[in-house]
Each structure stands twice: as C-alpha cells, then as structure tokens.
Amino acid sequence: MCNEDPSDYSMTSPNPNSSGDSTNSVRIKCWYDEDTPPSITIVRAIAVIEDVDPMDSPTALGMTLYDHIDPTALDRLLNDTADRTGVTVDLTLHNGHQYAVQIPDGGELVVEKPA
Secondary structure, rough: OOOOOOOOOOOOOOOOOOOOOOOOEEEEEOOOOOOOOOOHHHHHHHHHOOOOHHHHHHHOOOOOOOOOOOOOHHHHHOOOOOOOOOOOOEEEEEEHHHHHHOOHHEEEEEEEEOO
16 A cells, blocks of 8 residues: 555666666555555655655646546546456656556556656
8 A cells, every 4th residue: 555654665766777877767666445546546656756745746746647637537447346357557647747657457556757
C-alpha cells in the first residue's frame, strides 16, 4: 500500500545506462486497495517523486490527475474488477512534467518519471 510516508514506497533512482553514466529517472512501485484507490495512489507516488505534499501537488506541479484522466472512472475500472485480473492500464501524464503510470493486474502500481 502507498501511504504518505515515503518509506512505504519502493523507489529506485538513478539507473546506470550502458555507458556507466546514471540517469535521473525515478521509479516508484506501490500498491492500491479498497482504502486507498488507484487515483490517490498515483497522486501520492508523484508527490513522493517530486518531494511535495500531495495536498499541495496541484499548485506545486501545475496539474491534477483529473487533467489527464477521470479518477473516478479509473478507480471504478480497477476496483470493480472482482479479482483485479485481466485489467492493465498504461498512461502518460504531461504538463511540464512527464510520468509514466503502469497498473498491471493485482493491485500493483508503478509511476516513473523519465530522465
């Protein structure tokens, strides 16, 4: 589960490339559940990546998740699937920042900010 505590996230950065240099990409892996829906988990993960309070992220980042996808529809799609299998969601958020969001089966969620 992803809480507002960054220690609850699995974060990797930087990643060495083939030349031995490191990139500035950041990847966070976390889980959503009935108490913390996917939309909230995405917002919290991006806030951890950017080191901002999730409540301040619309102002600090100049965007909201709703600018890119209907959070209620996303939550309904993923939470209304009884066993959470067979549904995979990939989306990219842009607005001066870019985040790749992958939501494979089973409640896992990965947010990556490419270099």
